[in-house]
Amino acid sequence: MMLNGEFYQRDDVVLIARELLGKELVTRIGGRITSGIINETEAYNGVVDRASHAFGGKRTPRNEQMYAAGGNAYVYLCYGIHHLFNVVTNVAGIPHAVLIRSIIPQQGIDTMRTRRATPGKPTTTGPGTLTQALAIRTTHNGVSLGGPTIMIRDAGIALPPKRIMSGPRIGVDYAGPDALLPYRFHFHPDTLS
DNA sequence: ATACCGATTAACT
DNA sequence: GTTAATCGGTATA
Numbered sequence: 001m002m003l004n005g006e007f008y009q010r011d012d013v014v015l016i017a018r019e020l021l022g023k024e025l026v027t028r029i030g031g032r033i034t035s036g037i038i039n040e041t042e043a044y045n046g047v048v049d050r051a052s053h054a055f056g057g058k059r060t061p062r063n064e065q066m067y068a069a070g071g072n073a074y075v076y077l078c079y080g081i082h083h084l085f086n087v088v089t090n091v092a093g094i095p096h097a098v099l100i101r102s103i104i105p106q107q108g109i110d111t112m113r114t115r116r117a118t119p120g121k122p123t124t125t126g127p128g129t130l131t132q133a134l135a136i137r138t139t140h141n142g143v144s145l146g147g148p149t150i151m152i153r154d155a156g157i158a159l160p161p162k163r164i165m166s167g168p169r170i171g172v173d174y175a176g177p178d179a180l181l182p183y184r185f186h187f188h189p190d191t192l193s
Numbered sequence: 194a195t196a197c198c199g200a201t202t203a204a205c206t
Numbered sequence: 207g208t209t210a211a212t213c214g215g216t217a218t219a
Contacts (some may be wrong), residue, residue, distance in 0.1 A: 077213070
């Protein structure tokens with residue numbers, strides 16, 4: 001059910017990004033449980049990836065969590081506004097991470113709508129909006145993904161490889177040749193029953 | 194101490 | 207399609 005170190009601490013972050021599709025991300029924050037099925041991810045391949053915060057072995061107070069053992073959260077602020085949620089992978093010392101870009105709402109949909117407070121706009125599509133819907137903030141940087149605050153579990157959803165699409169990552173044009181790598185994975189919400 | 198910029202979003206034209 | 211919003215991280219001094 002709940003994903004564990006065996007899942008997170010593997011070496012292939014691109015494979016993990018693909019396998020996180022269809023898993024359920026759950027938070028229990030502010031006394032409310034909210035969750036959604038992950039349907040878009042991006043892999044960030046550590047020191048050799050120009051798009052990664054840890055490219056070249058860079059280590060700062062912000063990205064320190066990327067160097068922790070796989071299975072916890074790396075949350076940081078982008079554009080001064082948006083809290084972006086990443087899953088740390090690989091063993092301690094190897095700074096791999098997977099950015100969660102979109103979920104399909106499951107539990108606590110009313111709560112998520114209230115938190116978003118922007119009717120007519122997607123409630124959980126986009127890395128900044130899903131964190132708002134789930135109430136994930138930079139204060140959750142470093143928390144375990146085994147709960148009790150944030151959890152990722154296998155909801156038993158089978159995704160045929162045919163439904164999974166891949167392509168270049170979003171907003172990383174500055175990364176030169178690495179901007180073209182097919183490290184983004186997603187599937188269309190309609191293909192989920 | 195100061196300046197520049199970003200793994201984005203929403204509200205515009 | 208364009209652009210303002212908004213502030214921590216990082217580099218430079």
